[in-house]
Amino acid sequence: MKLGRLNHVGVAVPSMPDAIATYRDVMGASLITQPFDMPEQGVKVAFVNTPGQGGTEGTQIELIEPLGETSPIAGFLAKNPAGGQHHLCYEVADIEAARAWFTAQGKRILGPTRIGAHGTPIFFLHPKDMLGQLTEIMETPRGDH
Template sequence: MKLGRMNHIGYAVPDMAAALDHWRNVMGATAVHDEIVMEEMGLKIVFVDTPTASGIDGTQVELIQPIREGTAVGSFLEKNPLGGQHHVCFEVPDIAVAREYFEGLGKRILGPTRIGAHGTSIFFVHPKDMQGMLTEIMETPKDGAAH
């Protein structure tokens, strides 16, 4: 299994408007993408592009706000009311191979492989198996996929 580049860092936010204001006016976001509502997950998501340095692409940030009670992100915000880093996401060329690899290492996969906000297949690996960080594994977006 070959791990690809870090695609994004996910931040749980209690207030999307305030978070967007922060990323635009404090952090210098170069682009704010259209809001994505994932009803089945109970989430509102906005991807933000960070500035570039010396011609190197900036990292994308995923802002995540729950839109109903009982979501994992809502539980995270109960413990962290100001919000904060929720997960990191790495790309892989083949999601099925990656899942088999992590399972073969005894890593706990959280739920089924599903379609994520970028429109590609994803799964999450339990933070206790990833040195304390919730880790999203995402199949590398193909041409034409979102963001």
């Protein structure tokens, strides 16, 4: 199994409009997607792209706001009211092969494989198995995300 590139960094935010404004006005980021709801995951999501240097592509940041009090992001924000880094997301060519490989390595997978914000299958690895970092594994997008 070969791990692909870092696709994005997930950042939990208490206010999507404020987060978008901060990334745009302070960091020079451009909005990739308008905010959209993902009720099955209990979140509102928007992607921004930071500017790259010397003509290189920037880094995608996934802004994540809770959709209601039962959202997993609401719990994160209760502990971190200003928001903060939530997860790292890496690409793989074959999500099911990656799931089997991580399982064989003794890594705990949190929940079933499901469709993520890029419209491709994803799963999460337990932070205690990944150096304290919640890690999202996603099948490489085939479209324009």
